Amino acid sequence: MVLYDRFGRPATNLRISLTQDCNFRCFFCHREGQHFNASLELTPSEIERLVRVASRLGIRKVKLTGGEPTVRDDILEIVRRIRPYVVDLSMTTNGSRLKELAKPLAEAGLNRVNVSLHSLKPDVYRRITGVDMLDTVLEGIGEAVKYLSPVKLNMTVMRRLNDGEIWDMVEFAAKTGTILQLIELEAPREMTETRFFRKYFYPLKPVEERLEEMAVETRERRMHRRKKYFIHTDHGVAEVEVVRAMHNTVFCANCTRLRVTSDGKFKTCLLRKDDLIDFATALRNGASDGELVEIFHRVVLMREPYWK
Numbered sequence: 261m262v263l264y265d266r267f268g269r270p271a272t273n274l275r276i277s278l279t280q281d282c283n284f285r286c287f288f289c290h291r292e293g294q295h296f297n298a299s300l301e302l303t304p305s306e307i308e309r310l311v312r313v314a315s316r317l318g319i320r321k322v323k324l325t326g327g328e329p330t331v332r333d334d335i336l337e338i339v340r341r342i343r344p345y346v347v348d349l350s351m352t353t354n355g356s357r358l359k360e361l362a363k364p365l366a367e368a369g370l371n372r373v374n375v376s377l378h379s380l381k382p383d384v385y386r387r388i389t390g391v392d393m394l395d396t397v398l399e400g401i402g403e404a405v406k407y408l409s410p411v412k413l414n415m416t417v418m419r420r421l422n423d424g425e426i427w428d429m430v431e432f433a434a435k436t437g438t439i440l441q442l443i444e445l446e447a448p449r450e451m452t453e454t455r456f457f458r459k460y461f462y463p464l465k466p467v468e469e470r471l472e473e474m475a476v477e478t479r480e481r482r483m484h485r486r487k488k489y490f491i492h493t494d495h496g497v498a499e500v501e502v503v504r505a506m507h508n509t510v511f512c513a514n515c516t517r518l519r520v521t522s523d524g525k526f527k528t529c530l531l532r533k534d535d536l537i538d539f540a541t542a543l544r545n546g547a548s549d550g551e552l553v554e555i556f557h558r559v560v561l562m563r564e565p566y567w568k
């Protein structure tokens with residue numbers, strides 16, 4: 261069984277924010293659309309219950325995010341508890357704790373990991389993330405490739421900060437056996453005219469056109485119809501995926517995601533502000549599985565493509 265929204269999009273994919281806390285201070289962070297101060301975080305058993313019910317409704321993939329998911333002390337327990345209910349369990353992390361956590365996370369049942377790596381230059385890395393941890397993160401990536409597959413590197417590209425490093429990152433991905441994800445800076449439409457956005461937005465369309473010309477092979481993912489390009493480098497073939505959400509109607513028309521905030525609300529879209537539906541209160545007041553299923557149905561029917 262899979263639930264479809266009013267636009268014919270299946271909801272097969274759940275993105276759970278485990279916490280708002282983070283040990284980095286990336287100045288461009290969209291905080292997964294969670295712009296309010298959350299109260300109590302979901303507990304491991306609440307997350308397990310959510311994922312168990314969701315799996316009966318066709319959710320096959322779960323992504324753990326945040327804030328920074330690895331700052332939670334109970335991260336291994338969370339992974340262990342939800343593992344039995346999903347086909348693809350992944351995490352997006354800043355990589356600061358991967359050196360010690362990659363192996364235990366894999367043992368707990370995590371399939372794969374995306375690590376944010378916006379620059380290979382320590383000073384640029386510090387300007388973007390607010391911390392001096394490039395070496396620690398690189399060591400974490402080294403550990404992650406031993407135990408998790410694939411390891412993707414998320415590079416959010418920003419004008420005059422790291423836009424000159426794209427091709428170095430392609431080489432680095434080939435060298436380390438990772439997949440590079442080039443991510444376009446994104447923000448809700450009301451923010452696109454701000455000084456911040458105009459200053460840092462770096463359109464990835466021309467880069468994507470160049471990748472298309474260079475590619476020895478191109479593939480398309482079901483989710484968002486994102487393209488993947490296979491590029492020859494001095495270190496072998498690099499796999500490069502482009503995430504270009506802004507004003508992209510095809511991307512939204514193929515969005516299969518539901519989101520969950522750290523304090524137990526469903527959120528139907530990263531960029532919307534009017535789309536929160538609380539389920540933690542019901543959970544904590546002893547709701548039956550049937551009641552949770554009903555909330556889930558309601559949320560799926562609220563889903564709408566943002567750019568259309």
Ligand SMILES: Nc1nc2c(ncn2[C@@H]2O[C@H](COP(=O)(O)OP(=O)(O)OP(=O)(O)O)[C@@H](O)[C@H]2O)c(=O)[nH]1
Nearest residue numbers: 325350352374414441443446503505515517530531
């Ligand atoms: N607007 C929008 N942006 C997204 C969406 N999915 C990913 N992004 C952007 O891409 C960034 C990186 O996403 P990740 O957390 O690495 O996950 P992912 O790449 O979407 O998922 P996988 O490729 O399956 O691992 C996000 O933080 C967003 O900025 C989406 O559904 N909508």
Ligand SMILES: C[S@@+](CC[C@H](N)C(=O)[O-])C[C@H]1O[C@@H](n2cnc3c(N)ncnc32)[C@H](O)[C@@H]1O
Nearest residue numbers: 288289290326327328352353354376414445446
């Ligand atoms: C919000 S972070 C949460 C997970 C983890 N703390 C990390 O940084 O990987 C998820 C991803 O969103 C990306 N991101 C954050 N703000 C963004 C923005 N405004 N536009 C595009 N990507 C953004 C980050 O670079 C990271 O790869």
Ligand code: SF4
Nearest residue numbers: 282284286289327354
């Ligand atoms: S590490 Fe992730 S959650 Fe933390 S500030 Fe950076 S992008 Fe945001």
Ligand code: SF4
Nearest residue numbers: 512515529530565566
């Ligand atoms: S509808 Fe579009 S903007 Fe919203 S989460 Fe899905 S892909 Fe992102």
